Amino acid sequence: MRAFATCDLLAPAGATAGLYPQPSPPCQQRFRRLAVPPVRAPGNQVPSPPMHRKRTHALHAALGFAAGGALLWLALRNADPGRLWALLTGVDLRFFAPVFLLVMALLALFFWLKAVRWSWLLRPLAPLRTADVFPPLMIGFMCNNILPAHLGEFVRMYVLAAQRGLRNTAVLSTIVLERLLDFLAVVGVFAVTLQFVPLSPELAGLRTVGYAVGAACAALFACFVIFVWRTAWALRAADRTLAAALRLGVGILIFLPAERRRRLRVRLHAKLFGLLEAGVPGLFSLRNLRMFGAMVAITLLLWSLNGLMLYLAVISFAPAQPVPLLAALFLFSVCALGITLPSAPGYIGTTQFCFVIALQPFGVDREIALAGSFYALFLGIVPVTLAGLYYAARLGLKLRTIKEEAA
Structure with missing residues (x-):
């Protein structure tokens, strides 16, 4: 541990200090710990990102909006607009209000456990501490709602690294x-629940896909476990495997000159x-068997909470219609896999399409699924974005600066 702690990966760096052009007074002491002073462009502005990065992010944004629009159209195509509007505006407040308060409590618990x-x-x-990482976490998820290409993950990296003087x-x-960890949990739940979903005969072959x-x-x-406990050996094996795969993959590009292929x-x-x-530093926290088990357990708990919130979002509009808990597990796994694809900010369109296709095998009406999806979208955007804006204001961050740094 001592030898690794001195390596380049853990050396302090302040390359992201430009994210904080004018920190608020309560934060100034923390930002003085940065090793490198902020880099300024003329006029005390954050330097503009290179043009090729702007084009790349513009392309990602265009793909996300196109995919989100197409999926939203597919989800709404055969829906009854009148019935959907009646469901959204005619909820029974005696049932809806307590369920809303429960969902908000579960949402707060969900993000607190993610910070843990x-x-x-x-x-x-x-x-x-958990309280130290909670603000950057919420700022990052806020940016996932307003920026394309999952840039919020990089924003929370920038915020925490600059705030704590980490690389x-x-x-x-x-x-x-x-x-x-999230991907393994989601894919595992998807593969298991797919075996019990009531599929039509035409789609029964999907069970083989689940296997x-x-x-x-x-x-x-298994590879992840080996990487955790046999890191050096796994890195050597990965190095050789990657070299062989690239030699084969790039070698078939015979239209390129040999030197360019090399x-x-x-x-x-x-x-x-x-x-x-880059994944090596975080492995130290997983090499303790108890900590590894706790990490797996909290990951499963997180996604169980996510499934429960989606379940409550659906039954809020149809309390009398039986919706099995299996549907909630299948729904969250489909949604979690769906949002890994290019999507619009806030996952608009992707969420609606995933709700419709995941709940259809369980006999849930398209309009009820859509109403639940819009409600889930509201819960994922409004409270999270407000919390992120609150913590950004506390840290003296400006939204424009965050966007420029993420770009």
Whole structure:
């Protein structure tokens, strides 16, 4: 641990200090810990990102809006607008109001537990409390609602790294590990629940897909465990495997000159292997068997809470219609996998489409599924965005500055 703590990944860096052009007085003491002073453009402005990065993010945004619009159209195509409006405006407040308060409490618990898990992953880097990482977490999720391409994950990395004097790659490694745990949990639940979903005869073949996905998830989890406890060996094996795969993959590009293929192979190898190495710092928190078990347990609890909130969102508009809990588990796994694709800010369109296709096998009407999806969208956007704006204001951050730094 001592030898690794002195390596470049954990060295303090203040490259992101420009994210804080004029910190508010309560935060100035914390930002003085940054090792490198903020980089200023003329006029005390944050430097503009390179043009190619702007074009890339513009392309991501365009793809996200196009995908979200197409999925929203597919979800609404055969719906009855009158019935959907009646469901949204004719809720029984005697049932809706207490369920809303319960969902808000579950939402607060969900994000607090995410902060707990992130603080555990950050322990090898800094002894941070849950309350220390909660503001950057909420700012990041706020940005996921208003920025395309999941840029909120990079925003929370920038905020925490600059605030605590940590290196970007070290903080990013903990977010990558967090997302990997989430992915394994979601894919595992999807593979299991798919075996019990009442599919039509035409779609029964999807169960085989579920078996294959489950096997792949188990293999990936085994690789993850090996990477945690046999990191050095796993890195060497990954280095050799990656080199062989790139030699084969780039080698088929015979229309490129040999020297250009070699440079491309070297560049891709350095980038991909660098991403793998970036995940090493957060592994120290998982090498304790008790901590590893707690991390898996809290991940499963998080997604169970997510499924329960989606379930409550659906039954809020049809308390008399029986909706099995299995539908909630299948619904959250489909939604979680769906939002990994290019989507509009706030996952508009993607959420509606996932609700419709996930609840259809359980006999839930399209209009009820859509009403629940819009309600879930409201819960995921409004409270989260307001909380993120509140913490951004407390830290003296401006929304325009955050957007420029994320770009």
